[in-house]
Amino acid sequence: MIMEKQVIISGFGGQGVMLAGELLAEAGKTEDKFVTFLPSYGPEMRGGTAYCDVIVSDKAIASPVISFPWAAIILNLPSLNKFEPLMKKGGIIILNKTVIPQDVKRKDVRVCKIDAQTIAEELGNEKVTNLILLGAYAELEKTVSIETLKKSLKVFLTGRKEKLIQINEKALDIGAEAAKKYMASRA
Amino acid sequence: METRVxxxxxxxxxxxxxxxxxxxxxxxxxxxxxxxGYRPVELFDNEACISCGFCYLICPDAAIVEVRRPVKAKA
Amino acid sequence: MKTLYKVPGAVTDCPTTYCPGCPHGVAHRIIGELLDEMQLTRKTVIVWPVGCSVFGYYFIDTDAVEAAHGRACAMATGIKRTHPESFVITYQGDGDLASIGIAETIHAAARGERICVIYVNNGNYGMTGGQMAPTTLLGQVTTTSPYGREAHANGFPLKVPEMLAVIDGPVYIARASLDSPKHIIQAKKFIKKAFKVQVNDLGFSLVELISSCPTNWKMTPEESLERIRKQVLPVFPIGELKVDEGVA
Amino acid sequence: MSEKVLMKGAEAIAESAIRAGCMAFFGYPITPQNETPEYFSRRMPQVGRVFLQAESEVAAINMVYGAACTGTRVITTSSSPGISLMQEGFSYIANSNVPCVVVNVMRGGPGLGDIAPAQADYNQATKGGGHGDYHSIVIAPHTVQEAADLMFKAFGLADKYRIMVVMLMDGLMGQMMEPVEFREWVDVKNNKIPVWATAGQGKRARRNIITSLEILAEGLEKMDIALQEKYTEIKSSEVCCEEYMMDDAEYAITAFGTVARISKTVVDLARERGIKAGLIRPVTVWPFPEMVFKKRAEQVRFFFDVEMNEGQMLLDVRLSVNGKKPVYYYGRLGGIVPSAEEMLDELEKLVGGKK
Incomplete structure (x- = not known):
């Protein structure tokens, strides 16, 4: 069966939404899949809503625009409000529970809540919240492997940012682990 | 005492x-x-404020709405 | 309590779309104060062309038109010539005025159009993401001068008031800076003179305001004002460059 | 190992142009295409080529004009309001028979409009835009990879016909990232100045003059006819069109650029619901693939034209179909990208009504 995963990553500007999306696309490309990455920004230069559409597929991708996402990685509340009603049945929402304590109303989608920002702070860098959630997504959906994501980090974190590779790798692992635990506790 | 800023x-x-x-x-x-989502500025020491208006002059967002000076009551 | 400073009525309640620490808002407030004080608000038309201040008409409470990029002085000419009793201001950035709109600016000045030009210079194209502008300093890195502006490839920073001061049309030309309370008070003084030039039907006036762009300069607001003092003002010195007879 | 790189469309076209032997870029900042000049500004100095930010689009296109007169592969990129300013140059370039490439990352209009993706400059690009009887070759890629590939073709066509080639894109194509595989670099070490070019007479027997001026009407008419002959040749040999699932199609969707890409999803969704839809996607929108439509008019029940404008390509489709079958239109304005789902709804309504 052909696999095509349509993922939306959404938060506010500065939460690393775009980096997470590009990283997922880069990893998909590395695994020889078809990928598209389409960013959307709010009108403000700083502090606006930001989300991106990422598609990873076994076949050539027609439209890069996602109307009804299969998966959504949600970093703040306005993003949940925006995308929850659009989710495909059976799809999955991965939530940054630190910022969004409330429940998801839809009963026909799977939910994985991760206290990502708190974990990120414990790791020593609030900015890796995005990768904790991306790690969780990769673990649950197997769109790309955690290993490929780690390899792909090197494309983005170069020069002065190279020293951030390690903590980002850790974030992916911890995210994957947290997702496993969360799902086990629900089973 | 009324606030000066x-x-x-x-x-x-x-x-x-x-x-x-x-x-x-x-x-x-x-x-x-x-x-x-911004943390607004506040005047925390009204007594020490000299009502110079520098804050008003430099504020790019008209967020310092008014600067006032107490009028000394004539004895 | 005696009120010493108060946000003028000509400044609207609408929050600005500018980045934190961007001095555009200071320039708006000065204009608003003068329109109030000189009782000009009701007869004013402000021409807002393309740049970060493209939405200026949301922030200053006067009649307004949106000009194409660089064409503010031409549009202002059309308004002022057909309605000489109106008070016409253009509010332009350095990309708008000194690059694409330099011809319109020079010729409006040479014709002695009875308009006031407020020219905000922050050394780059802020709205489009920080490209090199005609006023970018030598050595300054921007998104289209990634190796720093170099004279041989990109020429030299353009000094508009100095250029306009040597032609006969303009009546009042000055440069001020928005980096400190002291300079902001001076800027208001200059702009007031410029406004009076039009009120007294003397001719063309222009005030350049040296400004900053914390976002694209990749600095904090304080650092960006510091940069104005240390690096920009030595290249663009403040002061009055042309004050014709009769300017009050 | 794949040599694909994940890249924004806006940057991929710049890299591809450089590899295609583009020696100079002239342009002026405008959203939503700033990533392209910014990329050129980094890369051109690295490979010893020219990057210059002009003082305006009017200046930029005339710099392009000058460089084109020397037979140099030259490019400018802009977006709708900037392209409007360049129309004067386009007209001069057309009647001077010099080659260049222009990219228009279309945004919502008219006037200042907005910065969202749009296709409302189709008429301006395909029908001329500037004054006089002229055309430019106009190509409309629908993926980042295709944009990169077509950039090579654009320079090739420009040189072959000494004509301006316009690449019509939009902000969605510019911002989108996809894996791209670039072609081999064109070797520019032995670049020669063409015999017709004006870069100093040198050893040439006669001097060259490039001008769009011919003050005698009879003389100008000859020039105009020569131009038209060139266009006729281009029309007969350079039309390019993609057909998707058209073999057994009963309904033909037609669209270009971004909308065409979304239309492929619509075709797939429609077929899942038993509607035999296909897609005709003009790659060159000038010359327009008239014959493809003429031929498919024998086969399909109707054509369904979808655009991000008020129906500009629609007119070319109707002219090509020439009344043989109905041509319906659906579009969004102001910079709104139609979703596959809304397009499918429209198509289903039409199919339901016409069965």
């Missing part, structure tokens, strides 16, 4: 310029969040 917290973008130019250092960025 009136802040419109909704307009403040926490740029910190008023805090920086204040000669008496009586302004600070507060812990509160305004609806835009």
């Amino acid at each position: 009136i802040v419109n917290e909704e307009r403040c973008k926490s740029c910190n310029l008023c805090v920086e130019v204040c000669p008496k250092k009586v302004l600070r960025i507060s812990d509160r969040l305004n609806p835009k």
Whole structure:
């Protein structure tokens, strides 16, 4: 069966939404899949809503625009409000529970809540919240492997940012682990 | 004692310029969040404020709405 | 309590779209104060062309038109010539005025159009993400001068007031800076003179305001004002460059 | 190992142009295409080529004009309001028979409009835009990879016909990232100045003059006819069109650029619901693939034209179909990208009504 995963990553500007999306696309490309990455920004230069559409597929991708996402990685509340009603049945929402304590109303989608920002702070860098959630997504959906994501980090974190590779790798692992635990506790 | 610097917290973008130019250092960025997600500035020492208006002059967002000086009551 | 400073009525309640610490808002407030003080608000038309201040009409409470990029002085000419009793201001950035709109600016000045030009110079194209502008300093890195502006490849920073001061049309030309309370008070003084030039029907006036762009300069607001003092003002010195007879 | 790189469309076209032997870029900042000049500004100095930010689009296109007169592969990129300013140059370039490439990352209009993706400059690009009887070759890629590939073709066509080639894109194509595989570099070490070019007479027997001026009407008419002959040749040999699932199609969707890409999803969704839809996607929108439509008019029940404008290509489709079958239109304005789902709804309504 052909696999095509349509993922939306959404938060506010500065939460690393775009980096997470590009990283997922880069990893998909590395695994020889078809990928598209389409960013959307709010009108403000700083502090606006930001989300991106990422598609990873076994076949050539027609439209890069996602109307009804299969998966959504949600970093703040306005993003949940925006995308929850659009989710495909059976799809999955991965939530940054630190910022969004409330429940998801839809009963026909799977939910994985991760206290990502708190974990990120414990790791020593609030900015890796995005990768904790991306790690969780990769673990649950197997769109790309955690290993490929780690390899792909090197494309983005170069020069002065190279020293951030390690903590980002850790974030992916911890995210994957947290997702496993969360799902086990629900089973 | 009435406040000498009136802040419109909704307009403040926490740029910190008023805090920086204040000669008496009586302004600070507060812990509160305004609806835009910025932490607005506040006057924390009204007595020490000399009503120089530097904060008003430098504020790019008309968030320092008014600067006033107490009128000395004539004896 | 005695009120010493108060946000003028000509400044609207609408929060600005500018980045935190961007001095555009200071320039707006000065204009608003003068319109109030000189009782000009009701007869004013402001021409807002393309740049970060493209939405200026939301922030200053006067009649307004949106000009194409660079064409503010031409549009202002059309308004002023057909309605000489109106008070016409253009509010332009350095990309708008000194690059694409330099011809319109020079010729409006040479014709002695009875308009006031407020020219905000922050050394780059802020709205489009920080490209090199005609006023970018030598050595300054921007998104289209990634190796720093170099004279041989990109020429030299353009000094508009100095250029306009040598032609006969303009009556009042000045440069001020928005980096400190002291300079902001001076800027208001200059702009007031410029406004009076039009009120007294003397001719063309322009005030350049040296400004900053914390976002694209990749600095904090304080650092960006510091940069104005240390690096920009030595290249763009403040002061009055042309004050014709009769300017009050 | 794949040599694909994940890249924004806006940057991929710049890299591809450089590899295609583009020696100079002239342009002026405008959203939503700033990533392209910014990329050129980094890369051109690295490979010893020219990057210059002009003082305006009017200046930029005339710099392009000058460089084109020397037979140099030259490019400018802009977006709708900037392209409007360049129309004067386009007209001069057309009647001077010099080659260049222009990219228009279309945004919502008219006037200042907005910065969202749009296709409302189709008429301006395909029908001329500037004054006089002229055309430019106009190509409309629908993926980042295709944009990169077509950039090579654009320079090739420009040189072959000494004509301006316009690449019509939009902000969505510019911002989108996809894996791209670039072609081999064109060797520019032995670049020669063409015999017709004006870069100093040198050893040439006669001097060259490039001008769009011919003050005698009879003379100008000859020039105009020569131009038209060139266009006729281009029409007969350079039309390019993609057909998707058209073999057994009963309904033909037609669209270009971004909308065409979304239309492929619509075709797939429609077929899942038993509607035999296909897609005709003009790659060159000038010359327009008239014959493809003429031929398919024998086969399909109707054509369904979808655009991000008020129906500009629609007119070319109707002219090509020439009344043989109905041509319906659906579009969004102001910079709104139609979703596959809304397009499918429209198609289903039409199919339901016409069965």
